[in-house]
Amino acid sequence: MKINTKIFTAAISLSVALFSAQNGNVQKHFLDLDGTSTNIKIQSTMYGIFFEDINFAADGGLYAELIKNRSFEFDEPLTGWKQPNTKTLSPNLDSGFLTIITDRSKTNKNYARITVWNDKNYVLENEGFRGIGLHQGEKYDLSFNLENVSGNISAINTSLIDENGTVISSVSTIIKGGGWQKYNAVFAPAKTVEKTKLQITFTGKGIVNMDMISLFPQDTWKGRKGGLRKDLVQKLYDLQPGFLRFPGGCIVEGRTLAERYQWKKTVGKTEDRENLINKWNNGFSHRLTPDYWQSFGLGFFEYFQLAEDLGAEPLPILSCGMACQFNTAELVKMEDLDPYVQDALDLIEFANGDAHTKWGKIRVEMGHPKPFNMKFIGVGNEQWGADYIERYKVFEKAIHAKYPDIKIISGSGPSPDGEFFDYGWKELKKLKAQIVDEHYYNSPEWFLKNAGRYDNYDRSGPKVFAGEYAAQSVGVVKPDNKNNWLTALSEAAFMTGLERNADVVTMTSYAPLFAHADGWQWTPDLIWFNNLKSYATPNYYVQKLFSNNKGTDLIKISENGKPLKGENNLYASAVRDNKKGETIIKIVNTNPLETLVEINPKNIKLNNDVTKIILTSPGLSDENNFQTETIKPIEETHSLKNGKISVGIPANSLIVLKIK
Ligand code: AHR
Numbered sequence: 001m002k003i004n005t006k007i008f009t010a011a012i013s014l015s016v017a018l019f020s021a022q023n024g025n026v027q028k029h030f031l032d033l034d035g036t037s038t039n040i041k042i043q044s045t046m047y048g049i050f051f052e053d054i055n056f057a058a059d060g061g062l063y064a065e066l067i068k069n070r071s072f073e074f075d076e077p078l079t080g081w082k083q084p085n086t087k088t089l090s091p092n093l094d095s096g097f098l099t100i101i102t103d104r105s106k107t108n109k110n111y112a113r114i115t116v117w118n119d120k121n122y123v124l125e126n127e128g129f130r131g132i133g134l135h136q137g138e139k140y141d142l143s144f145n146l147e148n149v150s151g152n153i154s155a156i157n158t159s160l161i162d163e164n165g166t167v168i169s170s171v172s173t174i175i176k177g178g179g180w181q182k183y184n185a186v187f188a189p190a191k192t193v194e195k196t197k198l199q200i201t202f203t204g205k206g207i208v209n210m211d212m213i214s215l216f217p218q219d220t221w222k223g224r225k226g227g228l229r230k231d232l233v234q235k236l237y238d239l240q241p242g243f244l245r246f247p248g249g250c251i252v253e254g255r256t257l258a259e260r261y262q263w264k265k266t267v268g269k270t271e272d273r274e275n276l277i278n279k280w281n282n283g284f285s286h287r288l289t290p291d292y293w294q295s296f297g298l299g300f301f302e303y304f305q306l307a308e309d310l311g312a313e314p315l316p317i318l319s320c321g322m323a324c325q326f327n328t329a330e331l332v333k334m335e336d337l338d339p340y341v342q343d344a345l346d347l348i349e350f351a352n353g354d355a356h357t358k359w360g361k362i363r364v365e366m367g368h369p370k371p372f373n374m375k376f377i378g379v380g381n382e383q384w385g386a387d388y389i390e391r392y393k394v395f396e397k398a399i400h401a402k403y404p405d406i407k408i409i410s411g412s413g414p415s416p417d418g419e420f421f422d423y424g425w426k427e428l429k430k431l432k433a434q435i436v437d438e439h440y441y442n443s444p445e446w447f448l449k450n451a452g453r454y455d456n457y458d459r460s461g462p463k464v465f466a467g468e469y470a471a472q473s474v475g476v477v478k479p480d481n482k483n484n485w486l487t488a489l490s491e492a493a494f495m496t497g498l499e500r501n502a503d504v505v506t507m508t509s510y511a512p513l514f515a516h517a518d519g520w521q522w523t524p525d526l527i528w529f530n531n532l533k534s535y536a537t538p539n540y541y542v543q544k545l546f547s548n549n550k551g552t553d554l555i556k557i558s559e560n561g562k563p564l565k566g567e568n569n570l571y572a573s574a575v576r577d578n579k580k581g582e583t584i585i586k587i588v589n590t591n592p593l594e595t596l597v598e599i600n601p602k603n604i605k606l607n608n609d610v611t612k613i614i615l616t617s618p619g620l621s622d623e624n625n626f627q628t629e630t631i632k633p634i635e636e637t638h639s640l641k642n643g644k645i646s647v648g649i650p651a652n653s654l655i656v657l658k659i660k
Helices: 005-021 230-239 301-309 336-354 357-366 386-402 419-430 446-451 483-501 538-546
Strands: 028-034 096-103 110-118 125-127 132-134 142-152 157-160 169-172 180-187 195-202 206-217 243-246 312-316 376-379 407-409 435-442 463-471 505-510 514-516 527-529 533-536 553-556 568-576 582-589 595-602 609-616 633-641 645-649 653-659
Touching: 028 568, 096 553, 110 142, 125 157, 142 169, 157 180, 169 180, 169 195, 169 336, 169 527, 169 538, 180 463, 195 206, 230 301, 230 527, 230 533, 243 301, 243 505, 301 312, 301 336, 312 336, 336 376, 336 386, 376 386, 386 407, 386 419, 407 419, 419 435, 435 446, 446 463, 446 483, 463 483, 483 505, 483 568, 483 582, 483 609, 483 653, 514 553, 533 538, 538 653, 582 645, 645 653
Parallel strands: 028 595, 243 312, 312 376, 376 407, 407 435, 435 463, 463 505, 514 527
Antiparallel strands: 028 553, 096 110, 110 206, 125 195, 132 195, 142 180, 142 206, 157 169, 157 195, 527 533, 553 568, 568 582, 582 653, 595 645, 609 633, 609 653
16 A cells, blocks of 8 residues: 655654653553533534535436436537447448437437437447446336337337346337337346446337436435435435535536536426536546536435435535636626626525525425525635635625525635635635635645644634545645545544634535545545445544534543643544533544543543544554445443543544543
8 A cells, every 4th residue: 555655754753753752651641621611512514514526426426327428418429328330420221320419499409319220230338437337136217218200110128238248137118109208117137237338229220319318226315216326325424414515616616607517507307407517527637537527417406405314504605706716717707797696696595485486486396395494605616816805795795685694605715824815814804704615635744733723713703614625645636645544543633623613613524525436536535436335434434423423512621731732642622412411522642552541520420431432543554445444433331430531542543432
């Protein structure tokens, strides 16, 4: 396993130095836990989820559709499709051929016209998203729209075929009548296969038009037809997230303004949602993904519904009229900003309005009569400079004039410090912004050093949303970055600092969330998946331990009256959960040897039983993978000794102590 040796050595040498300073004795630390109320509430939104359609997170991932480019809408309309027996694109009497018919008045403007001259020979195939994964014993719904134009085509024969050409499952659909009709069939594969393809053949000769050729597992999250991949949503659910931020990320901004995310185009009938190139399609020259588009099958309605399923606050982020400043940095003129602002106002109406409102009615018609109770909105993603502040002001005025209770997230740019960051914060403070989004993709060392980052933040200024962060084992946007234990441990140490400052930091989320093992552009990521399985990284388990144990009220844990933020390589935070009647202590030990702590509780009555959850791994470069999650929490029980909590904290570990 490869790790960044520089960071690794720095972290280790720091620890070793400390250890030697202690003459080789196991360190013992005496901590004080003060149960007196700090009057600081841990917000329910403290630990949330950042979702962006990057790394095949939506199409090819969470959105369970298995056919890529199902309606021939990519700018290369045959992306994902093959006609193996059609030798040229020109008419071929030996088999048949396909042409794309375009109706520019429609949002789903393309369909395939298929001419079959020799039904023994003509074959059309779809490769799926790096293959089509099938689980034995599960059922898969195939559907397609077909218009019988001429000739005598009487059946469409569809098979799922593995990489050796073996048919895993097949089904025929009888074609009857004229006009566009929707046809359905069900596959029941007798074998589990990670990479199959869909093969379509025809019985009879003639011409048919086909569109929306779609394949979904029946076993989706909550069994919804055309829904979300169950194992992936389950992992999100298990995090017990306080919010779901969507749909990104830079994807909100787009490379150009025309390619920005426009939520109105993602609601209503799925097949009418206009496809759009994904910003990450050619985002990085080292990870080009020319077959990456957005079908918007997972659109804004589905995001709100997902947030509801997860018990999380929905947090949509919208374009503020600035295309990605790393790309074209295209700007909407101030006098043309109105439609962008209107999108934000209409979105609030879509989420919260009743059936008598224009946009509320659409939500009701889509099957959700109750409002989604949206409370937050983000204006822009990772914007910076005076252009942003100027635009933010217009949004803020309009949103709060109509919806004074909606909380607005503003941005401080892509870095956690520097000119843009300082300018953004200074201006946003003057404007009394409510919540400012900060992003940090940095080395594990940075995370360890910054556990005290928020200790001196202005308590009367805007709240902080640590909206995107992840320790990078090699460097930002480096393809060799790994979700190794060192990155997760450093994030855990940093997170004790977020929690200790819960009066300032009210929302946090790791980013990015998902990555397809064969289709990713950005690493590291919280959850990795392929066409069959997914696994949780050590970083995921860190998030889960904090989120599942966030408590309701902050209390103090200290050593010699000082917070633990890295001195002696120890980091700690403590909360009470007034609903569960629990005291919860999180301690991170980045020493390379076990450290003993004796915690003396004051002003708090504790039961005798201590649950100790340990997350650790012998090597800092260790990782989880599809075969095994070796790094995951294990639980032990202990008892108080003389009213004190005495526990060992293994080398390089996060422990969570829970006492009733
Ligand atoms: O998380 C990946 C990208 O990092 C996000 O799209 C963007 O906001 C940040 O630069």
